[in-house]
Amino acid sequence: AQTVTQSQPEMSVQEAETVTLSCTYDTSESDYYLFWYKQPPSRQMILVIRQEAYKQQNATENRFSVNFQKAAKSFSLKISDSQLGDAAMYFCAYRSYEKSSGDKLTFGTGTRLAVRP
Amino acid sequence: EPEVTQTPSHQVTQMGQEVILRCVPISNHLYFYWYRQILGQKVEFLVSFYNNEISEKSEIFDDQFSVERPDGSNFTLKIRSTKLEDSAMYFCASSAGQTINKNIQYFGAGTRLSVL
Numbered sequence: 001a002q003t004v005t006q007s008q009p010e011m012s013v014q015e016a017e018t019v020t021l022s023c024t025y026d027t028s029e030s031d032y033y034l035f036w037y038k039q040p041p042s043r044q045m046i047l048v049i050r051q052e053a054y055k056q057q058n059a060t061e062n063r064f065s066v067n068f069q070k071a072a073k074s075f076s077l078k079i080s081d082s083q084l085g086d087a088a089m090y091f092c093a094y095r096s097y098e099k100s101s102g103d104k105l106t107f108g109t110g111t112r113l114a115v116r117p
Numbered sequence: 118e119p120e121v122t123q124t125p126s127h128q129v130t131q132m133g134q135e136v137i138l139r140c141v142p143i144s145n146h147l148y149f150y151w152y153r154q155i156l157g158q159k160v161e162f163l164v165s166f167y168n169n170e171i172s173e174k175s176e177i178f179d180d181q182f183s184v185e186r187p188d189g190s191n192f193t194l195k196i197r198s199t200k201l202e203d204s205a206m207y208f209c210a211s212s213a214g215q216t217i218n219k220n221i222q223y224f225g226a227g228t229r230l231s232v233l
Contacts, residue, residue, distance in 0.1 A: 044121065044225050102172070
């Protein structure tokens with residue numbers, strides 16, 4: 001079974017600065033997807049960024065980028081030029097590529113990000 | 118932008134009572150999911166549903182749980198006889214398909230279930 005670990009329960013960043021959230025995972029599969037979801041207070045989780053494991057290039061979405069290290073099974077999220085609206089709980093998630101493994105997401109415990117004005 | 122809608126936002130019930138949590142997935146989506154998060158713990162997969170049947174379920178999803186898509190728009194989770202340990206936030210999600218561009222799961226804001 002796959003596991004996802006987020007070792008930082010809480011992080012804080014100054015507005016306009018850069019912050020990196022850590023995520024590691026354990027799997028025996030070679031193909032899979034990794035996701036970062038953001039959950040603002042009392043709102044739904046929204047997808048921030050996605051990475052396919054077979055792609056060597058790190059995914060980027062505007063101010064959000066990942067550092068995907070497949071051999072190390074590490075998938076960190078970097079938020080550049082942090083804004084007050086980035087304050088939220090961030091979840092790292094794993095999904096198998098194989099149909100036989102189903103399409104469920106396996107989540108980490110989350111990192112709560114605070115942005116200081 | 119289309120959203121997954123969940124009602125109610127908070128449900129309080131007595132132990133042993135039946136509850137139904139409701140979700141309206143995004144209209145053209147075909148795959149539906151329920152997850153739950155006990156306070157302070159991970160978000161855990163409960164069940165996935167496609168083509169009017171369960172495609173996968175976790176160990177948590179025992180005989181007390183059932184899902185239904187009664188009318189082509191709603192997707193419900195029923196807990197037959199609630200236990201204290203069922204207290205959690207329940208999230209509904211939907212996705213358009215299984216291919217790379219369609220397999221993103223979109224989540225609702227959740228229903229907080231409190232079992233007293």
